[in-house]
Amino acid sequence: MQYTMAYRLLARPDRDKPAGMDRSAALRGRPGMTAAEDAGLDPEALLGALIAARSPNPPGDERSVAGVIQDALPALGLPRATVFARSPERPNLLVRIDGTGPRLMLAGHLDTMPPGNLGSWQTDPYQLERVDGRLAGLGVADMKSGLVAALLAAARLVRDPSWSGSLDLVFVADEENCSDYGMKWLGAQGLLTADAAVILEPGGGPDCRSWERLFIAQRGSVVVDLVARGLPGHSAAQIPADDRAGIALARAMTALADARLFADVRHPVDGTSPTVNVGTMVRGGITPFMHPETLAATVEVRVIEGMSPASVHAAIRAVLAQAGLAGRVHVVPAASPLDWVPPSPAVQDPRLLAAATAAWRAVLDREPSAGVLLGVTDSSWLSLAGIPTLPALGCGSLAVAHQPNEWIDATDLTVAIDLAEALARAYVATA
Numbered sequence: 109m110q111y112t113m114a115y116r117l118l119a120r121p122d123r124d125k126p127a128g129m130d131r132s133a134a135l136r137g138r139p140g141m142t143a144a145e146d147a148g149l150d151p152e153a154l155l156g157a158l159i160a161a162r163s164p165n166p167p168g169d170e171r172s173v174a175g176v177i178q179d180a181l182p183a184l185g186l187p188r189a190t191v192f193a194r195s196p197e198r199p200n201l202l203v204r205i206d207g208t209g210p211r212l213m214l215a216g217h218l219d220t221m222p223p224g225n226l227g228s229w230q231t232d233p234y235q236l237e238r239v240d241g242r243l244a245g246l247g248v249a250d251m252k253s254g255l256v257a258a259l260l261a262a263a264r265l266v267r268d269p270s271w272s273g274s275l276d277l278v279f280v281a282d283e284e285n286c287s288d289y290g291m292k293w294l295g296a297q298g299l300l301t302a303d304a305a306v307i308l309e310p311g312g313g314p315d316c317r318s319w320e321r322l323f324i325a326q327r328g329s330v331v332v333d334l335v336a337r338g339l340p341g342h343s344a345a346q347i348p349a350d351d352r353a354g355i356a357l358a359r360a361m362t363a364l365a366d367a368r369l370f371a372d373v374r375h376p377v378d379g380t381s382p383t384v385n386v387g388t389m390v391r392g393g394i395t396p397f398m399h400p401e402t403l404a405a406t407v408e409v410r411v412i413e414g415m416s417p418a419s420v421h422a423a424i425r426a427v428l429a430q431a432g433l434a435g436r437v438h439v440v441p442a443a444s445p446l447d448w449v450p451p452s453p454a455v456q457d458p459r460l461l462a463a464a465t466a467a468w469r470a471v472l473d474r475e476p477s478a479g480v481l482l483g484v485t486d487s488s489w490l491s492l493a494g495i496p497t498l499p500a501l502g503c504g505s506l507a508v509a510h511q512p513n514e515w516i517d518a519t520d521l522t523v524a525i526d527l528a529e530a531l532a533r534a535y536v537a538t539a
Contacts, residue, residue: 151256151521156236158252159245165219169197170281173218184263192299198289203277211274212535213302214258217283220247221510228512242515249504249516254308261528273536276302283486286445291486295493304460305497309485312505318520319472321479322464325377326487326499327410328451330420331442334360340401353403356436361386361405363431369423375412377454380480383410413451452487457496459538464498467530
């Protein structure tokens with residue numbers, strides 16, 4: 109395993125604490141700890157090492173970033189990680205802290221999306237940069253800052269002799285490609301055993317402000333292909349328009365775009381609705397001078413609780429039938445694992461909700477508003493394993509993720525650590 113340890117453990121003042129924020133109510137009670145000790149773990153340095161450890165997915169290889177975490181654990185005073193892997197280059201790390209009371213999981217994923225067009229980046233995507241009060245780098249929001257928050261919150265807790273809770277840190281592979289080597293696989297092996305979970309994915313909204321809402325549920329995804337069939341032949345031949353695959357596919361996509369499918373469906377938590385994304389991929393044909401026998405377009409539907417693949421397929425087929433395309437365009441589920449990611453249900457666990465609310469009030473100094481996360485996280489697979497899960501309680505926003513120049517507000521990194529710690533303390537206190 110080759111990687112460079114680029115972080116240090118430094119004593120420094122808490123310079124990133126936002127003005128006017130009183131964290132004492134959330135973080136009181138660390139007997140025997142000096143102020144220097146409490147500020148002695150440098151979150152930016154650790155985050156920089158994680159950013160430098162490349163883990164784009166595809167192609168998918170999380171060994172480097174897992175190695176940074178494994179080397180950091182003893183320096184942080186945390187137990188060694190147990191590694192579970194479906195494939196050697198796709199490690200999943202479990203750090204188990206045994207104590208009393210119910211077991212809380214702080215979870216995050218090790219992989220990132222690829223950087224995309226490097227020419228669109230204003231900084232090196234694999235180097236953490238501080239620019240105009242922001243921290244920029246690939247995965248800084250989604251979600252290597254969340255890994256830092258989980259690690260340093262846990263380090264604070266284990267150094268406090270008065271804290272005796274049970275905590276799991278779970279850092280997984282393959283979240284960005286449907287988790288077949290990560291959380292989904294761990295659940296299928298029966299390795300997920302916590303009483304409740306919090307994923308430190310970015311919890312910001314379209315305005316890029318962290319912690320827009322307290323997300324207690326999330327949407328899922330159904331992916332299908334529209335496969336249009338027609339008469340193949342030379343493009344100079346007078347093949348009737350109604351017999352061409354290209355015309356059939358265009359009409360199908362237009363019909364779906366105009367149908368306003370699921371427009372009246374709303375999530376009871378906050379009114380979130382499904383989204384129908386038509387034509388996220390279009391493929392087929394051999395040459396511009398030949399009518400193809402088949403053409404295909406992908407349709408992705410972001411679904412809410414209560415919807416299923418069967419209901420989505422039926423609704424799409426009904427639109428195609430109404431457009432007179434039932435025999436010309438077929439609805440085919442996408443290849444697994446892309447075909448179905450279930451929505452995670454709204455959390456009902458009173459202990460988890462009470463702890464999250466208490467931490468939110470104490471650290472963020474405002475009342476939380478419950479919401480449904482529009483994106484997809486590993487809460488889908490944790491919920492299927494019977495673990496109530498908050499899908500996104502980290503800093504940053506999905507509005508800046510999966511694109512060049514990903515960033516978080518520099519002040520939010522230490523706040524994310526405080527929030528994770530405060531939630532873990534409150535969860536134990538409510539037991």
